[in-house]
Amino acid sequence: MRPCLPLITALLLLLAGGPACAQTTSEHELRWQFLLGLTRFINWPAPPESLLPTQPQPFELCVIGQTPYSDASFQTQGIKVKDQDLQRHIFDRVLPTVTELEPCRLLYFADDLEDIEVNYYLQYFSDKPLLTVSSRSNFSRMGGMVQFLQVDRKLRFKLNLHQAIQAGLSLHPSLAKLALPGDSER
Numbered sequence: 001m002r003p004c005l006p007l008i009t010a011l012l013l014l015l016a017g018g019p020a021c022a023q024t025t026s027e028h029e030l031r032w033q034f035l036l037g038l039t040r041f042i043n044w045p046a047p048p049e050s051l052l053p054t055q056p057q058p059f060e061l062c063v064i065g066q067t068p069y070s071d072a073s074f075q076t077q078g079i080k081v082k083d084q085d086l087q088r089h090i091f092d093r094v095l096p097t098v099t100e101l102e103p104c105r106l107l108y109f110a111d112d113l114e115d116i117e118v119n120y121y122l123q124y125f126s127d128k129p130l131l132t133v134s135s136r137s138n139f140s141r142m143g144g145m146v147q148f149l150q151v152d153r154k155l156r157f158k159l160n161l162h163q164a165i166q167a168g169l170s171l172h173p174s175l176a177k178l179a180l181p182g183d184s185e186r
Contacts (some may be wrong), residue, residue: 024031027150028074031155034080039106041172041174042170042175044105045129057084059085060104061076061088063088063108064091065092067106096111101125105129105130105154107131109121109136118144122142123143127166127168129168132145132146133147134146136174140160141160145160145163145164145169157178157180159176
């Protein structure tokens with residue numbers, strides 16, 4: 001538990017960011033930093049030995065819908081996630097096929113998507129090790145795993161722990177403790 005203390009402290013500081021933090025960093029920048037930091041508290045299952053790639057694979061973060069995350073200010077070059085190079089895929093003009101999303105490890109849903117579109121992807125990936133994240137209202141109740149919320153001008157999150165476990169993801173216990181009450185209690 002002790003080696004995780006700096007990570008937990010950093011996450012708490014990020015979550016505690018109030019008005020002073022909001023003046024220097026946009027809400028989208030905070031969410032982007034939180035997305036990247038969140039990956040430190042989650043373990044994805046290893047692929048079967050027969051499917052292990054011979055070359056190091058990137059950590060693929062995918063975004064569906066219109067967000068500022070395609071902007072150059074949200075750099076991925078040189079960023080490592082789980083000792084893998086971060087690679088970002090943006091699907092902001094045309095909805096991707098599930099085949100296009102299969103290599104993704106983290107999938108962020110923009111607010112501009114229709115509920116039926118979000119439900120389709122959440123249903124398809126419900127038992128696959130893909131972390132689903134959004135700030136859409138009721139996202140965690142729809143089956144999404146992490147839902148960002150603004151509470152008292154602070155970035156907070158709800159966690160659908162049941163869905164994450166069903167998908168085969170292993171979450172650090174402190175993540176559930178930091179989540180807002182609600183969907184994490186299932």
